[in-house]
Amino acid sequence: MCERILKFCISTTAIIVLALALDISTTSELVDWILASSIYFTCCILIWTAIYDRNGLLKGIGILCSVVVFGLALLSCTIGILGLGLIMGEVIPDNRISLQDGIIVKEYYNGNAISDSRATTIEVFQTIPWLPVVEWRKVKKRYEWLELKDNVQADFDASKQILTLKGIETTPGTKQYKHWQDIIIF
Numbered sequence: 001m002c003e004r005i006l007k008f009c010i011s012t013t014a015i016i017v018l019a020l021a022l023d024i025s026t027t028s029e030l031v032d033w034i035l036a037s038s039i040y041f042t043c044c045i046l047i048w049t050a051i052y053d054r055n056g057l058l059k060g061i062g063i064l065c066s067v068v069v070f071g072l073a074l075l076s077c078t079i080g081i082l083g084l085g086l087i088m089g090e091v092i093p094d095n096r097i098s099l100q101d102g103i104i105v106k107e108y109y110n111g112n113a114i115s116d117s118r119a120t121t122i123e124v125f126q127t128i129p130w131l132p133v134v135e136w137r138k139v140k141k142r143y144e145w146l147e148l149k150d151n152v153q154a155d156f157d158a159s160k161q162i163l164t165l166k167g168i169e170t171t172p173g174t175k176q177y178k179h180w181q182d183i184i185i186f
Contacts (some may be wrong), residue, residue, distance in 0.1 A: 006049060009042040023137040027104070027127065029092055043069060093123075095151040102127035103163065104135060105154045110142070120146045124163060124184060139163075139184055148180065161186040 016035050019025070025032050047069060050062025093106035103126055110119040121142045125135040148167040155164045162185050169180040 002049065006045060009038070009045050013039050013042040025125075025135055025137075027133050027135050031133075040073075097152075097154045099154060099156040099163075101156065101158050102129060102132065102135075103156050105152070105163070105165075107152050118147050119144050120148065120152070122152065122165060122182075138186065141182070141184070143182075146180065 016039060020036075026035070047062050047066045050058050051066060053059055053062065094109045095107035097105040097107075099105065103124065106123045106125065108121040108123070110121055119142055121140065123137055123141075124139040125137050127133075127135045147170050150168065153166045155166075156162070157164070162183060165182045165184070167180045168177050170177055
C-alpha cells in the first residue's frame, strides 16, 4: 500500500514539474497552488519513508532532511508570511482578459511601495481546445516603466493571429496621459 502511494506521489510530482518546465498550467490559480504544494507533500512522504527504513544510512539522511525541510517550513510560516504576501502579489494577475479562440491575457503590475521601479508584465496564454482547463504560455513581455491609467485592453484577430494591446499611459508625478499600444504576432 505504501509503495503504491509513493509511486503515485512521485509520478504526479514528475508530471507537475514537467508541466512547470513547459509553462503549462491550469486556468485556476487555486488548482495551480494545490498542484505545486503536492511537490512538498511528496517530499514529506519520501522523508517519512526514509526515517522508517531499516537502513541506518537512509534513516540518518531522512532525519537530517526532516530537520532541514520542516525547520525551513516552520521558519517560513512564522517569519515568512510577509514574503508570502509579496510573492502572491507577483503571482496572481491583476487583470485577466479572456478572448476568442481560448486566448487569455494576464496583466501583472510589478513593483511595490518600497521600490522606484515600475513595470507591467503581460502574459498571453492559450487553452487547449479539447481540454479548456489547461493553458500554456505563448508570450511573456515585460514593459519597464509602464504605468497605465486603467487596465490594458486587448483585441485578438484570429484570422491574422495578431493580438493588439492598448492603454492610456500616465507620466509619474504629472497628470499627462498618452496612448500606448503594442502588437503581438503569433
